Amino acid sequence: MFRTLVLSTMTLVFPLFAQAQAPVQNEQKYIVTFRPGTAHALRAASVARFGGAVRHNFSIIDAVAVRIPNGLGANLLTALSRDPSVLSITTDHTVYAFQEANSVGENAVAMAAAPVTRQVVPEGVKRVGLPVPGSDGAGIGVAVVDTGIDLFHADLAANIHPDKFVSPGMGTSSCQDDNGHGTHVSGIVAAIDNQIGTVGVAPKATLYCVKVLDASGSGSDSDVIAGLDWVFQHRAIRVVNMSLGRPVSTNPADDEPMHAAVKQLYDAGVTVVVAAGNDSSKQVKHVVPASFVEALPVASSTATDGNNSCPWLPGSIKADTASYFTTDGAGVVISAPGEDRENVTGFCYISPVGILSARRGGGTTRMSGTSMASPHVAGVAARMIQQHVSWRSDDVRAELQRTAQRKSIAPLDSPSSTYTFDNVREGIAKAP
Numbered sequence: 152m153f154r155t156l157v158l159s160t161m162t163l164v165f166p167l168f169a170q171a172q173a174p175v176q177n178e179q180k181y182i183v184t185f186r187p188g189t190a191h192a193l194r195a196a197s198v199a200r201f202g203g204a205v206r207h208n209f210s211i212i213d214a215v216a217v218r219i220p221n222g223l224g225a226n227l228l229t230a231l232s233r234d235p236s237v238l239s240i241t242t243d244h245t246v247y248a249f250q251e252a253n254s255v256g257e258n259a260v261a262m263a264a265a266p267v268t269r270q271v272v273p274e275g276v277k278r279v280g281l282p283v284p285g286s287d288g289a290g291i292g293v294a295v296v297d298t299g300i301d302l303f304h305a306d307l308a309a310n311i312h313p314d315k316f317v318s319p320g321m322g323t324s325s326c327q328d329d330n331g332h333g334t335h336v337s338g339i340v341a342a343i344d345n346q347i348g349t350v351g352v353a354p355k356a357t358l359y360c361v362k363v364l365d366a367s368g369s370g371s372d373s374d375v376i377a378g379l380d381w382v383f384q385h386r387a388i389r390v391v392n393m394s395l396g397r398p399v400s401t402n403p404a405d406d407e408p409m410h411a412a413v414k415q416l417y418d419a420g421v422t423v424v425v426a427a428g429n430d431s432s433k434q435v436k437h438v439v440p441a442s443f444v445e446a447l448p449v450a451s452s453t454a455t456d457g458n459n460s461c462p463w464l465p466g467s468i469k470a471d472t473a474s475y476f477t478t479d480g481a482g483v484v485i486s487a488p489g490e491d492r493e494n495v496t497g498f499c500y501i502s503p504v505g506i507l508s509a510r511r512g513g514g515t516t517r518m519s520g521t522s523m524a525s526p527h528v529a530g531v532a533a534r535m536i537q538q539h540v541s542w543r544s545d546d547v548r549a550e551l552q553r554t555a556q557r558k559s560i561a562p563l564d565s566p567s568s569t570y571t572f573d574n575v576r577e578g579i580a581k582a583p
């Protein structure tokens with residue numbers, strides 16, 4: 152996949168959030184928020200009385216997610232809104248994995264098929280700091296809220312906790328990854344230090360599989376909240392990674408249910424690390440969940456130096472350059488590698504090389520995106536909490552900012568014509 156450089160006269164306009172066209176819906180999805188303390192059974196009865204079908208009945212927030220058949224919607228919503236126990240009815244939006252489109256790198260299949268005789272240490276892991284005994288995530292639970300995990304991957308399986316969560320509506324009861332995104336993210340967090348594949352940032356961490364995105368890499372706000380609800384019940388989980396999101400809603404009330412769930416985890420001492428987003432023309436304030444003040448949004452940078460064969464560009468794109476796709480803006484806590492490097496072709500286009508990590512079905516593959524930056528920081532957070540077991544999200548945030556590498560220097564400016572920079576060089580994450 153090629154991207155324009157500033158030198159080019161072409162301007163590529165790429166989509167806000169790479170996604171397939173949504174299928175025609177024959178029902179509408181809403182989140183109904185009730186007065187605090189309304190019993191689960193009463194909520195369900197209230198919704199059922201007006202013809203809605205309950206998808207989720209949450210504990211982490213005082214709400215239910217409902218489906219309402221098209222054609223019945225307006226009358227049912229009006230009736231439901233008159234229920235004195237109902238506080239709000241908001242739209243249940245679609246969320247997406249934050250993987251760059253077409254970012255799967257060269258020779259992915261060939262690499263997977265090749266006999267694996269040695270382990271590769273990915274450039275991103277080198278950049279944030281190699282794991283060492285005492286700083287390897289041992290004993291720390293990290294929830295990967297994503298498309299599932301390849302439960303049989305030889306470089307991951309032994310690190311995956313037997314307790315798993317699959318959101319109803321995924322079309323499956325298995326946490327097995329049917330997309331590949333969650334497996335790749337999981338490998339960045341905690342691929343095992345052995346003789347095969349890659350090694351993760353925190354290779355001794357315990358992975359919790361939380362499937363809220365389907366085979367197409369999409370789910371809904373209510374699926375994400377259901378996953379966070381499950382995490383909320385599992386206090387061994389200290390870190391949550393969410394390499395997903397969506398644009399903020401034009402109706403801010405729609406963003407409140409997921410925000411309330413993230414705040415509950417924050418209040419419980421859980422560190423919620425999220426991808427900043429993959430639209431360089433936007434800022435994190437335009438993205439959910441990256442805009443939530445209780446979350447730690449991560450922007451993407453390059454892990455190492457690229458090559459340059461463009462005759463008009465003076466130098467190559469160096470390590471720690473802001474990725475051409477990354478969302479930036481006030482609130483970004485830190486940058487971390489979301490791609491291995493960016494080369495510049497003879498035609499002066501940016502040619503990204505993804506992060507090497509676990510591939511669904513075995514072996515390794517490359518992907519790029521803030522989806523890949525976030526799990527580097529989730530791994531760093533696990534290593535920090537391993538060393539300071541009482542630490543909460545604000546402690547991790549402060550330490551990430553205190554120990555950031557090349558702070559006020561990195562990330563370096565991207566030469567991409569679409570890059571917008573917020574004038575804060577927050578630095579690159581460093582593991583203890």
Ligand SMILES: [Ca+2]
Pocket residue numbers: 270306342343344345346347348349350
């Ligand atoms: Ca390995």
Ligand SMILES: [Ca+2]
Pocket residue numbers: 479480483573574575576577
């Ligand atoms: Ca910045």
